Amino acid sequence: MTQNPRAIVRVGPGEPASDGAGVRLTRIVGTRGLDHVDPFLLFDEFGSDRPGDYIAGFPPHPHRGFETVTYMLAGRMRHEDSVGNSGLLIPGAVQWMTAGRGIIHSEMPEQQEGLLWGYQLWVNLPARLKMTAPRYQDIPPDRIPEVVEPGQRVRVIAGAYSGVAGAAQSLTDICYLDIETDPGSTFLLPLPDGYNVLVYVIAGTVTGNDPLGREVAVDKGKLAILGPKGPVTLLAGAERARFLVIAGQVLNEPIARYGPFVMNSRAELMQAATDYQNGTFAQ
Numbered sequence: 001m002t003q004n005p006r007a008i009v010r011v012g013p014g015e016p017a018s019d020g021a022g023v024r025l026t027r028i029v030g031t032r033g034l035d036h037v038d039p040f041l042l043f044d045e046f047g048s049d050r051p052g053d054y055i056a057g058f059p060p061h062p063h064r065g066f067e068t069v070t071y072m073l074a075g076r077m078r079h080e081d082s083v084g085n086s087g088l089l090i091p092g093a094v095q096w097m098t099a100g101r102g103i104i105h106s107e108m109p110e111q112q113e114g115l116l117w118g119y120q121l122w123v124n125l126p127a128r129l130k131m132t133a134p135r136y137q138d139i140p141p142d143r144i145p146e147v148v149e150p151g152q153r154v155r156v157i158a159g160a161y162s163g164v165a166g167a168a169q170s171l172t173d174i175c176y177l178d179i180e181t182d183p184g185s186t187f188l189l190p191l192p193d194g195y196n197v198l199v200y201v202i203a204g205t206v207t208g209n210d211p212l213g214r215e216v217a218v219d220k221g222k223l224a225i226l227g228p229k230g231p232v233t234l235l236a237g238a239e240r241a242r243f244l245v246i247a248g249q250v251l252n253e254p255i256a257r258y259g260p261f262v263m264n265s266r267a268e269l270m271q272a273a274t275d276y277q278n279g280t281f282a283q
């Protein structure tokens, strides 16, 4: 018996937004219309060759209660945090930061001109891990495994694909893949039930099915959200396609969020704000 493909339940573009010290970006998850896709709290694309859009960067700011994942495609970004880590993100590199009980960090472009392009994802942590110790994984491009198959190439950032484990260690079950396919090629990823899946198309078009089995095309710059059951099955269109597939086990816990703090209750949010004001946040 073959399983039905995992259905596409929603397709849409992101929204223009501004964050940090005025960086212009596209917010794909974490908007008014799409607050979160459990366990994903936010998904941003930053991409511009106009220095005025990015040069101000993200000066020191706190996070508590989740993980941030930055994937650079072009340009260079310098990272420094209150735990004493620092690193330079170059094209193809990933930074997987567990904020846990608290981290204060900055993310600043290390270039005056040229294209800066990448993605930032916020991965929620369950209540039992929200106050875990902060951790930082700086993963250079050559440490991210690539699975090359007929008609496609898959970079395994986290989770696993075709028996190859990803470079990043995540605290919850997350799969993060960057896929390039030839025209007409089919990408297939078996996944357990109960995972939400984001598919973001970077180039070309991919096609899947809606819950009634009708074809749905997802073009460049659009996000598709897939339902909870069946293998991810996506067909590339007439051009080469590139897309991110990001899957995570649903947490089903209450979400209380205020800016850079994401906890389970309002009381925990107040505590985060108090700890930050008292200077006891990132100790």
Ligand code: CO
Binding pocket: 058, 061, 063, 068, 105, 107
């Ligand atoms: Co940050």
